[in-house]
Amino acid sequence: MTKGPRYTPLVQSLPATVPFVGPEAMERARGRPFRARLGANESVFGPSPRVIEAMAAAARETWKYADPESFDLRAALAAELGVAPTNIAVGGGIDGLLGDLVRLVVSPGDPVVTSAGAYPTFNYHVAGYGGRLVTVPYTGDAEDPEALIAKATETGAKLVYIANPDNPMGSWHPADRIQAMIDAVPDGSLMVLDEAYIEFAPAGTAPAIDPEDERVIRMRTFSKAHGMAGARLGYAIAAPGLVTAFDKVRNHFAMSKVSQIGALAALADTDHLSQVQAAVSVARGRLTEIAGANGLTALPSAANFVAIDCGGDGAFARAVLEELAARDIFVRMPFVAPQNRCIRVSAGTPEMLDLLEHALPEALAAARAG
Amino acid sequence: MTKGPRYTPLVQSLPATVPFVGPEAMERARGRPFRARLGANESVFGPSPRVIEAMAAAARETWKYADPESFDLRAALAAELGVAPTNIAVGGGIDGLLGDLVRLVVSPGDPVVTSAGAYPTFNYHVAGYGGRLVTVPYTGDAEDPEALIAKATETGAKLVYIANPDNPMGSWHPADRIQAMIDAVPDGSLMVLDEAYIEFAPAGTAPAIDPEDERVIRMRTFSKAHGMAGARLGYAIAAPGLVTAFDKVRNHFAMSKVSQIGALAALADTDHLSQVQAAVSVARGRLTEIAGANGLTALPSAANFVAIDCGGDGAFARAVLEELAARDIFVRMPFVAPQNRCIRVSAGTPEMLDLLEHALPEALAAARAG
Numbered sequence: 001m002t003k004g005p006r007y008t009p010l011v012q013s014l015p016a017t018v019p020f021v022g023p024e025a026m027e028r029a030r031g032r033p034f035r036a037r038l039g040a041n042e043s044v045f046g047p048s049p050r051v052i053e054a055m056a057a058a059a060r061e062t063w064k065y066a067d068p069e070s071f072d073l074r075a076a077l078a079a080e081l082g083v084a085p086t087n088i089a090v091g092g093g094i095d096g097l098l099g100d101l102v103r104l105v106v107s108p109g110d111p112v113v114t115s116a117g118a119y120p121t122f123n124y125h126v127a128g129y130g131g132r133l134v135t136v137p138y139t140g141d142a143e144d145p146e147a148l149i150a151k152a153t154e155t156g157a158k159l160v161y162i163a164n165p166d167n168p169m170g171s172w173h174p175a176d177r178i179q180a181m182i183d184a185v186p187d188g189s190l191m192v193l194d195e196a197y198i199e200f201a202p203a204g205t206a207p208a209i210d211p212e213d214e215r216v217i218r219m220r221t222f223s224k225a226h227g228m229a230g231a232r233l234g235y236a237i238a239a240p241g242l243v244t245a246f247d248k249v250r251n252h253f254a255m256s257k258v259s260q261i262g263a264l265a266a267l268a269d270t271d272h273l274s275q276v277q278a279a280v281s282v283a284r285g286r287l288t289e290i291a292g293a294n295g296l297t298a299l300p301s302a303a304n305f306v307a308i309d310c311g312g313d314g315a316f317a318r319a320v321l322e323e324l325a326a327r328d329i330f331v332r333m334p335f336v337a338p339q340n341r342c343i344r345v346s347a348g349t350p351e352m353l354d355l356l357e358h359a360l361p362e363a364l365a366a367a368r369a370g
Numbered sequence: 371m372t373k374g375p376r377y378t379p380l381v382q383s384l385p386a387t388v389p390f391v392g393p394e395a396m397e398r399a400r401g402r403p404f405r406a407r408l409g410a411n412e413s414v415f416g417p418s419p420r421v422i423e424a425m426a427a428a429a430r431e432t433w434k435y436a437d438p439e440s441f442d443l444r445a446a447l448a449a450e451l452g453v454a455p456t457n458i459a460v461g462g463g464i465d466g467l468l469g470d471l472v473r474l475v476v477s478p479g480d481p482v483v484t485s486a487g488a489y490p491t492f493n494y495h496v497a498g499y500g501g502r503l504v505t506v507p508y509t510g511d512a513e514d515p516e517a518l519i520a521k522a523t524e525t526g527a528k529l530v531y532i533a534n535p536d537n538p539m540g541s542w543h544p545a546d547r548i549q550a551m552i553d554a555v556p557d558g559s560l561m562v563l564d565e566a567y568i569e570f571a572p573a574g575t576a577p578a579i580d581p582e583d584e585r586v587i588r589m590r591t592f593s594k595a596h597g598m599a600g601a602r603l604g605y606a607i608a609a610p611g612l613v614t615a616f617d618k619v620r621n622h623f624a625m626s627k628v629s630q631i632g633a634l635a636a637l638a639d640t641d642h643l644s645q646v647q648a649a650v651s652v653a654r655g656r657l658t659e660i661a662g663a664n665g666l667t668a669l670p671s672a673a674n675f676v677a678i679d680c681g682g683d684g685a686f687a688r689a690v691l692e693e694l695a696a697r698d699i700f701v702r703m704p705f706v707a708p709q710n711r712c713i714r715v716s717a718g719t720p721e722m723l724d725l726l727e728h729a730l731p732e733a734l735a736a737a738r739a740g
Contacts, residue, residue, distance in 0.1 A: 003555075003557055003558075003584050003585055004558075004560065004584030004585060004609070004611070004612070005474065005475050005528070005560040005584070005612055005615075006475060006528060006558050007474055007475055007615060008473075008474065008475060008476065008477045009477070010477075011473075011474050011475075011615065011618060011619065014618040014619070015618075016614070016617065016618065018438070018617060018622050019622065020438070020622070020623070022435065022437050022438045022439060022622075022623075024437035024439070024441060025437070025438075025439055025441070028441065037434070040434075040435055042433050042434055042435060043433050044433065045433075046430060046433045047429075047430070047432055047433055051429070051432070052429045052430045052432075053429075055425075055426075055429035055432065055628065056425075056426035056427075056429045057426075059417075059421070059422045059423075059425035059426045059429075059628075059632070060416060060417070060422045061600060062417055062421070062422075062425065062597070062598050062599070062600040062601050062632065063412050063413050063414065063415075063416045063417055063597040063598065063599060063600065064407070064410075064412055064599060064600050065392065065410055065412060065593075065599045065600055066600050066602075067392050067394035067395070068388070068390070068392045068395075069392060069394070069395055071394060071395070071398065092462065092621060092624050093621075093623065093624070095621050095622075095623055095624070096621050096624060099621055103378075103381075104375065104377055104378065104381050105375050105376060105377055105378060105381075106378065107378045107379070107380075121623075128618070128619050158375070158376060185373075187373055188373075188374075188376050190374065190375040214373050214374030214375070215373055215374060223435075227432070227433040228432050228433065229432070229433060229434060229435045230431060230432040230433065230434050230435055230436050230626060230627030230628065231432050231626060231627075231628070232436075232623075232624060232625070232626050239374070241374070242374070242375055244386065245375075245377060245381065247386065247388060248381060248384040248385075248386065248498070249381065249384070249498050251462060251463075251465050251466050251469055252388050252389065252390070252392075252465075253390070253392075253463065253465055253491075253602075254462050254463070254465070254466060254602060255602070256600060256601060256602050256626040256628070256629055257600030257601075258425065258429075258600065258601070258626070258628055258629075259626055259628075262429070262432065
């Protein structure tokens with residue numbers, strides 16, 4: 001036997017790939033910063049001034065561990081959502097909650113259903129716990145609730161994932177179709193309803209929350225509409241038994257105290273949320289115009305980003321993305337055909353979208369010439 | 371089959387207990403706050419004013435995800451430690467890193483060696499991944515390096531854990547004894563050297579870092595001497611192959627941006643670190659005096675806390691702890707006999723230690739009368 005750690009067989013089998021390369025790594029490779037950071041669906045409109053003030057004031061409290069029960073934050077969320085604090089699990093962003101959830105239910109070889117091209121970090125966690133990922137294709141650039149349920153039923157999936165609104169396409173389903181999906185979850189399966197972008201969707205997109213429904217866990221976040229991606233705060237809404245199960249595996253003292261305090265301030269500032277929602281709506285319109293002016297089609301979006309069909313294949317969209325990056329504009333794109341004919345552009349400030357408007361014709365020309 | 375999630379057999383077998391109840395939960399149960407928060411080995415002396423300033427200024431950047439590679443922080447740590455950034459893994463406190471480490475190497479049933487009464491969160495993670503915990507007793511209120519190695523060799527342990535200085539007793543071993551332990555790690559085992567409290571220990575406590583040594587991973591933190599427990603930033607120092615392995619399972623976008631920026635400021639302020647070290651030294655002296663004035667014995671400590679032998683059994687120490695809590699002073703105590711004859715008191719401000727000095731005689735009398 002050699003010196004050093006003996007990794008588990010599962011870990012040995014895992015690839016070294018990561019779900020996303022951060023824009024900072026790209027900037028280091030490029031040797032210069034991006035001027036428009038429009039690739040990670042962050043909220044360029046920032047957190048509420050009240051959040052900034054609360055976090056700044058809380059900095060001197062950072063010598064204390066945060067409350068591992070996130071009592072105040074769970075109470076505030078419960079009041080906002082009309083559920084009990086026992087229906088709320090708080091974690092390190094939806095990413096962290098997805099990891100813990102997969103750990104709770106997925107043994108090596110267990111089937112898990114998602115859409116081909118949906119959120120890759122979910123897939124990363126499924127692979128990381130040895131789950132067997134089974135995918136169904138998008139239908140018309142949207143996740144397909146009925147196909148997902150059919151596949152979950154067929155395979156006996158432990159989890160079936162859907163995001164509504166969808167990332168990366170921005171498509172969405174009305175509440176009644178999602179409720180019908182919940183009602184059709186097969187026994188022994190749990191539906192993961194990722195609502196990271198729900199604050200940007202039209203009224204009638206989120207089904208009513210049934211706090212006792214054991215068939216679904218809903219994930220939401222402070223990273224998007226609340227402009228707090230760097231604070232790492234997501235939450236899950238589920239029946240109390242599932243919330244309690246997280247306590248068996250989660251890292252109890254994992255939350256930032258400053259982030260907890262900031263999140264409370266974010267919930268209190270509904271005006272800021274409304275302003276961000278309005279600014280995102282304006283930005284989506286502008287992105288649609290910019291796309292149209294270049295002969296491209298922007299897909300309808302209920303999120304804080306727009307998928308723009310570049311009119312070619314994945315290689316062409318990749319070339320457009322790279323030409324935009326060469327012009328200091330960071331965007332991302334879907335991973336799977338035919339959705340990868342698009343680039344995905346986050347809602348930007350007017351100044352950022354000016355840069356995009358200026359750069360896109362050049363980038364398209366360069367991609368076509370390449 | 372019933373509705374809802376099917377947990378893994380491992381998760382079903384896990385108890386609902388948590389490693390630590392937070393002081394906030396105790397305060398809610400009591401109905402009033404503690405006046406002296408001396409139970410979690412936080413740094414009551416706070417973070418550097420420069421950290422507070424940097425975190426406050428960074429609050430408005432919280433709309434951005436933090437760099438998932440923690441490039442700047444790893445570079446700064448590497449420069450400080452005289453290693454390469456590829457030797458540094460950053461995570462959500464030592465707790466988070468321990469969880470990921472256990473996941474990397476422990477399959478269900480794999481043996482892991484630690485001391486009975488050592489850090490319970492490590493045990494929590496080992497149990498959480500189905501490991502088989504094997505313990506050796508403390509010797510003279512200190513962890514026993516030779517006994518730990520002997521047990522690791524005997525059982526073929528995947529991991530063998532030691533904290534130097536030790537928590538909860540504050541005892542420590544000189545560098546050469548720890549180096550001898552590293553040199554004796556059996557093939558196929560990995561030694562976890564938890565150095566959370568190393569900044570409080572005398573010179574000559576930490577062995578030199580060999581950045582290529584695959585037999586040991588060292589854990590350090592911003593939670594203690596840097597006064598940033600609420601920021602959730604720990605780091606591991608290890609051979610590059612092990613650092614890379616973390617990338618296979620960790621939650622890549624888990625770090626708080628504000629915390630990352632604060633940690634950089636903490637590393638730059640060596641004056642503050644010196645001041646905290648001096649204040650902790652004074653507080654340990656004062657705790658020793660307070661113990662002596664009450665006929666109790668304070669154990670020597672190389673950490674930012676002191677274990678005080680209450681002169682009875684675990685039940686008596688528990689009674690003293692509860693009587694102190696009734697007097698608004700939060701302390702903790704070891705879990706295992708005979709170390710649980712002690713209470714563990716963190717280094718406090720002079721004002722907090724005044725409160726303790728006033729309360730301890732009453733608490734002892736009440737515990738003796740009870």
